[in-house]
Amino acid sequence: MVCMSDLEDLYPYRFSALSYSKAERFDAWREEHQHHNISLKMREITILDANFCGMHLGELMLGRWRFLSKRESTINNFAYRSLDKIRKDNLDHYYFRLSLSDSWIYNDDSHQAKIRPSQLAVIDLGQSYNLSIAEGEVIMLMVPRDLLPTTTANFHGAVLNHSLGQLFAEHIRALFLHAPHLPKNDMPQVMQATLGFLNATLSATPDNIIQAQTAIDTTLFNKIRHYIDQNLNSNKLNVNQICEQIGISRSHLYRLFETVGGVASYICSRRLSKVHSILSSQITPRQRIADLAYEYGFSSPVQFARAYKRKFSYSPSETKRIVLPTDEASSVLKPSDNFWLRSR
16 A cells, blocks of 8 residues: 655655754744635744645646644634735635644635545635644645636535535545556546546535445445455454455445345354355265364354254355255256356
């Protein structure tokens, strides 16, 4: 897995407050935030780490901020974009902000929102707002206004919580990991693909969100099923491992498997089916039933035998006798070893 901290040297534009003395760090860091006014109260904090790495993807700007500090809880740690700042810098962009590790607060004249980790927020640099400066890491994507629909301005301060928004957030995360390795000739196509994805995300309607979510969930469900089948004899196969390897939340995983009795029940059923397939094969010598029970995640042969009998209505030791044909029957009809229909 690529570590984000390993990518810093690969990005063409880099800034680190640690390159400055402690007395100079705040001013150096504030200069890098020229699109924001920074609360002067923040001079009272001690900046432990503040760095940025980024690059252009055609007309888009992709980057990551990291900020760590030692502060008093009473200090107002916020940045804001005033009307005066808007008039002076004339930045005509949308700012898509994905927090990786900490929550932050957004507010303007009409509402306030708390943006949690992994949520993607939309900010219009042509409108005023305040935002808190969170600890940790934030991925940002800057997009010129004229590359997006005029209705994008209506999303100012919104969180793209629907399925397409969540997918686009994952796209930004993946883009940050892989962009430094992309050939320059691919950059125009990457920019167009990102803009196409973003336009679809911002144009999402309730109907196509539901359709997209259904398709996404089906694909994800099948991916998880495949992962489970490939790891049936792993003692690490559990909810936490699946969430980590697939990149899915526990609640989403539980929801996907509700219709099949839950994740744990599904894993147990697939393990029982796998052992059944082994026991009913004609390969000799056979493995000991107790060894198979432990290999496929059961705490004891007794626990395994009970679960096995509940599923198949006969004991593990009876499997071969019940499932396989007798010698007399097999002499009349014996399927090919490559018969197309087999238990999984």
